[in-house]
Amino acid sequence: MTMDRTCGDPVLVNDWHIIADLTALPHGRIRMARLLGVDLTAKKSETGYTVKRLDTNEPVAATERYGFLWACLGTPERDIVTIPEAAETDRHIISGGSIGVRVSGLRAVENFLDMGHFPFVHTGSLGEEPHTEVQPYKVHLTEGDEVLATECRFFQPAASPTASGGMMVDYVYKVVRPYTVALYKSNPVQPDRLDVIFLFVQPVDEESCIAHPLLCYLKDGIDAAGVRAFMQFIFGQDKPILENQLPKRLPLDARAETPIRADAVSVYYRRWLRDHGVTYGAIPARH
Amino acid sequence: MLDQSRNRWHPIAASHDLAYRHVFHGQLLGREFAVWRADDEYVNIWENRCLHRGVRLSIGINDGRELKCQYHGWRYSNRTAGCTYIPAHPADAPARTITNRTFPAVERYGFIWTAEEPSGEVPEIAALPEGDLLVLRGIPVNAAADRVVEHLKTYRFQPVGALDADGAEVSVEAIGDFSLTLAAREGASATRCVLFVQPVDAARSVIRGVLDKQPEADERIAVLRHHNQRLSALRETIEDAVRGEPAPAPIEPVFERVSAELAEMPQPTPHGRKATLRVEVARKWTAADGIAGFELAPLGGGLPTFQPGAHIDVHMPNGEIRQYSVINGPGESDRFSIGVKREPVSKGGSSCMHETVREGDVLAISEPRNNFPLRRDATKTLLVAGGIGITPLLAMAQALHNQQLAFELHYFARDEAQMAFRDRLDTLGEALRPHLGLDPQATGDTLSALFSDYQDGMHLYLCGPGPMLEAARRVAADRGWPESAVHFEYFKNTNEIDDSSTFEVALARSCLTFQVPAGRTILDMIRENGVDMPSSCEQGACGTCLATVIEGEPDHQDVYLNDTEKRSGTKIMTCVSRARSARLVLDL
Numbered sequence: 006m007t008m009d010r011t012c013g014d015p016v017l018v019n020d021w022h023i024i025a026d027l028t029a030l031p032h033g034r035i036r037m038a039r040l041l042g043v044d045l046t047a048k049k050s051e052t053g054y055t056v057k058r059l060d061t062n063e064p065v066a067a068t069e070r071y072g073f074l075w076a077c078l079g080t081p082e083r084d085i086v087t088i089p090e091a092a093e094t095d096r097h098i099i100s101g102g103s104i105g106v107r108v109s110g111l112r113a114v115e116n117f118l119d120m121g122h123f124p125f126v127h128t129g130s131l132g133e134e135p136h137t138e139v140q141p142y143k144v145h146l147t148e149g150d151e152v153l154a155t156e157c158r159f160f161q162p163a164a165s166p167t168a169s170g171g172m173m174v175d176y177v178y179k180v181v182r183p184y185t186v187a188l189y190k191s192n193p194v195q196p197d198r199l200d201v202i203f204l205f206v207q208p209v210d211e212e213s214c215i216a217h218p219l220l221c222y223l224k225d226g227i228d229a230a231g232v233r234a235f236m237q238f239i240f241g242q243d244k245p246i247l248e249n250q251l252p253k254r255l256p257l258d259a260r261a262e263t264p265i266r267a268d269a270v271s272v273y274y275r276r277w278l279r280d281h282g283v284t285y286g287a288i289p290a291r292h
Numbered sequence: 293m294l295d296q297s298r299n300r301w302h303p304i305a306a307s308h309d310l311a312y313r314h315v316f317h318g319q320l321l322g323r324e325f326a327v328w329r330a331d332d333e334y335v336n337i338w339e340n341r342c343l344h345r346g347v348r349l350s351i352g353i354n355d356g357r358e359l360k361c362q363y364h365g366w367r368y369s370n371r372t373a374g375c376t377y378i379p380a381h382p383a384d385a386p387a388r389t390i391t392n393r394t395f396p397a398v399e400r401y402g403f404i405w406t407a408e409e410p411s412g413e414v415p416e417i418a419a420l421p422e423g424d425l426l427v428l429r430g431i432p433v434n435a436a437a438d439r440v441v442e443h444l445k446t447y448r449f450q451p452v453g454a455l456d457a458d459g460a461e462v463s464v465e466a467i468g469d470f471s472l473t474l475a476a477r478e479g480a481s482a483t484r485c486v487l488f489v490q491p492v493d494a495a496r497s498v499i500r501g502v503l504d505k506q507p508e509a510d511e512r513i514a515v516l517r518h519h520n521q522r523l524s525a526l527r528e529t530i531e532d533a534v535r536g537e538p539a540p541a542p543i544e545p546v547f548e549r550v551s552a553e554l555a556e557m558p559q560p561t562p563h564g565r566k567a568t569l570r571v572e573v574a575r576k577w578t579a580a581d582g583i584a585g586f587e588l589a590p591l592g593g594g595l596p597t598f599q600p601g602a603h604i605d606v607h608m609p610n611g612e613i614r615q616y617s618v619i620n621g622p623g624e625s626d627r628f629s630i631g632v633k634r635e636p637v638s639k640g641g642s643s644c645m646h647e648t649v650r651e652g653d654v655l656a657i658s659e660p661r662n663n664f665p666l667r668r669d670a671t672k673t674l675l676v677a678g679g680i681g682i683t684p685l686l687a688m689a690q691a692l693h694n695q696q697l698a699f700e701l702h703y704f705a706r707d708e709a710q711m712a713f714r715d716r717l718d719t720l721g722e723a724l725r726p727h728l729g730l731d732p733q734a735t736g737d738t739l740s741a742l743f744s745d746y747q748d749g750m751h752l753y754l755c756g757p758g759p760m761l762e763a764a765r766r767v768a769a770d771r772g773w774p775e776s777a778v779h780f781e782y783f784k785n786t787n788e789i790d791d792s793s794t795f796e797v798a799l800a801r802s803c804l805t806f807q808v809p810a811g812r813t814i815l816d817m818i819r820e821n822g823v824d825m826p827s828s829c830e831q832g833a834c835g836t837c838l839a840t841v842i843e844g845e846p847d848h849q850d851v852y853l854n855d856t857e858k859r860s861g862t863k864i865m866t867c868v869s870r871a872r873s874a875r876l877v878l879d880l
Contacts, residue, residue, distance in 0.1 A: 115345075120380075121364045121379070121380040122363050122364050124365065124379065125362060125363060125364060125365045125379075126362070126363065134365070134379070134669075135668060135669040135670060135671060135697060135749075136669060137365065137379035137380060137382060137668075137669045138379075138380065138381070138382050138383075138669050139380040139381070245351075246347060246362060246363050249347050249348040249351050249362075250341075250345065250346045250347055250348075251324070251340065251341045251346045251347075251348060251547075252346065252547070256346075258549065260549040260550050260551070260552060261547070261549060261550070262343065262344060262345060262346055262550065263343045263344050263390055263550050264344075265344070265378060265380060265381060266380075266381060267380040267381065291549075
């Protein structure tokens with residue numbers, strides 16, 4: 006069974022992944038977590054955090070960042086993603102609430118990159134019929150080996166908690182790691198600045214994940230609870246759709262599904278996953 | 293061991309499971325289906341995943357004619373399962389070949405039957421008369437089908453008419469791999485019960501039972517309850533019996549791959565002016581004064597998916613070829629309906645259709661092509677038809693009406709008797725706005741009023757006689773409609789074609805260069821040089837033989853491109869247009 010397969014992809018094993026929101030980890034209490042098919046226990050104590058494998062009782066690398074507990078099953082080869090906006094004091098830096106989804110985390114990332122579903126899944130907030138067109142946008146690979154989609158524009162009736170009325174919203178999407186994606190969208194109050202959402206997806210196993218959104222929203226006109234409520238409202242709409250995708254793992258074969266021009270960033274993402282040898286949570290391409 | 297034969301028919305739903313506008317989630321041998329009945333009663337059994345991103349279609353919306361995916365709003369047609377609309381690209385007609393996998397559906401004995409690759413017909417059940425049967429509630433069981441059949445041999449029930457007694461004699465009359473027939477007798481009462489076991493997956497089944505007679509109305513509920521209780525009890529017995537046994541691994545369904553061309557960005561398939569379909573004239577009737585309606589039904593098999601605005605080439609018995617718009621509403625996919633106006637000076641096309649072609653005749657037609665696609669992201673759509681120009685707009689109007697989008701259909705005709713397809717028009721309600729008996733001046737004034745309040749997001753579709761289209765396009769431009777919001781289709785190109793020039797054409801991708809002499813078209817020469825190129829009307833009206841110009845200045849002689857497109861010099865209709873420059877380089 007695919008659910009039991011542990012991960013052999015170095016790019017994932019030797020990277021950091023969130024395994025818990027720290028607010029859900031009371032002092033002294035042991036918490037169970039599962040990462041890449043491996044059961045873990047996490048414990049907070051005076052000296053810091055201890056994360057151990059349940060099967061071998063061996064400790065794994067653990068650290069804290071952005072209000073989350075992170076673990077690495079192998080040897081960390083690079084640091085946790087740096088988010089400059091998270092250091093800006095006029096922003097709320099908060100978790101949007103961790104949400105479990107019974108689908109491959111790669112599907113969750115792809116959904117996060119997708120504008121075409123806004124009018125149908127987020128009706129009345131992020132999109133609304135008849136405004137369904139996805140205009141051409143640009144996708145390229147950055148020098149830092151990230152997939153960047155720019156000049157994304159979409160009509161949104163209520164793009165964020167502070168938006169009043171419909172407007173064309175500008176988006177930039179960035180896939181930073183296989184299970185990490187970010188979006189930058191125009192702030193309705195300060196149009197020259199961008200609200201930032203990082204989605205850190207914890208691959209629980211190949212067919213389920215927990216999405217941990219980190220929100221870096223400008224404080225202007227909105228409180229933290231409002232930001233979080235909006236995120237949960239939106240993600241709650243995505244969850245039932247994602248859990249009805251067949252197969253649950255993301256197919257990397259170019260002929261498994263039917264891309265259209267609006268999916269340029271997904272096409273790029275899937276190719277990029279192939280190039281990076283990501284197989285966990287994916288169905289490999291046929292040759 | 294579970295027989296996983298893909299050729300065997302199984303019931304996967306009761307007929308009553310397919311409620312009005314519902315989509316039923318069916319399963320057989322590990323494969324899921326989206327099962328839905330269209331308003332025309334056709335039962336669709338499809339692979340339960342949208343071809344785009346794999347979302348289950350059983351959570352989609354059945355609007356009676358099409359199934360709409362919940363994720364991105366893709367629409368799939370009743371019967372053909374072809375995609376008819378992709379909202380993310382409202383200006384494009386989706387490639388016809390985006391077609392979901394379908395499975396055969398037969399409705400018999402109160403059930404919906406299917407098979408992956410059936411051989412033969414749905415099995416004849418000797419014990420069951422056609423007609424008055426009572427279908428029991430399906431009982432799911434967590435056990436393999438062969439284990440269920442084994443236990444069902446011990447099923448005990450009372451015959452209809454003797455429910456209150458408890459001593460019926462039950463005998464097994466017939467038994468197969470997935471079904472058995474039981475007979476219960478008590479005194480004068482006797483009832484046959486046929487039980488089918490649907491193998492849902494390796495370790496899951498559904499018992500689908502049917503009785504050979506419909507009890508009296510007052511006894512019906514009691515009979516249903518009787519079987520429901522006893523089968524449910526048997527279910528628990530079976531599940532207890534298999535508990536602890538190693539469960540067989542679930543069957544992994546194999547999803548077919550999409551075609552290589554679709555895996556890349558969709559491109560139209562190149563083909564010439566081919567008549568690949570054979571149809572029979574199933575019905576011919578007078579659709580209005582001087583307009584004949586034709587219903588064209590396929591000879592065996594189905595028809596390809598059409599979209600509103602699409603046309604077909606009809607190859608006539610006298611060798612003429614003409615283009616006619618498909619007037620069907622969404623989901624009417626069992627036959628194509630067209631309207632043919634008798635032209636006073638017919639060159640042999642319309643007169644042949646009116647006088648020679650009769651019901652029962654076989655005609656050759658092309659696949660539908662859509663060079664007049666309908667956007668469905670308009671805040672409001674105006675459809676303006678003149679005379680027989682109603683045909684593509686009628687298909688559009690029915691699609692917009694079905695999706696409850698804001699639109700008006702303005703129909704200019706000489707009088708009531710000249711309005712074609714009245715029955716279809718009447719379904720449009722308030723959206724239909726006839727304008728009868730207007731002279732050119734009054735027509736112009738009416739158009740001027742209609743086009744007076746353009747707002748961003750509105751779209752206009754025009755089809756009618758040349759002079760009316762010219763006038764309408766002029767009025768729309770005067771009233772501030774941008775060219776990108778004005779879409780039109782001419783019946784024919786009335787421009788005098790000047791084919792006296794001589795020039796050179798290079799096909800960039802094919803690495804070919806040739807001369808186009810006076811009297812020959814670019815299209816002729818492309819084909820003569822062995823490059824396949826689709827075409828349809830071949831007079832610069834339909835848009836099928838469009839090519840992209842990389843270099844050189846086109847001499848436009850068509851009526852398909854709008855003025856902006858013509859000025860841009862990047863597109864050319866290869867059937868009539870030529871070159872002003874000595875050389876043209878085309879992206880072919």
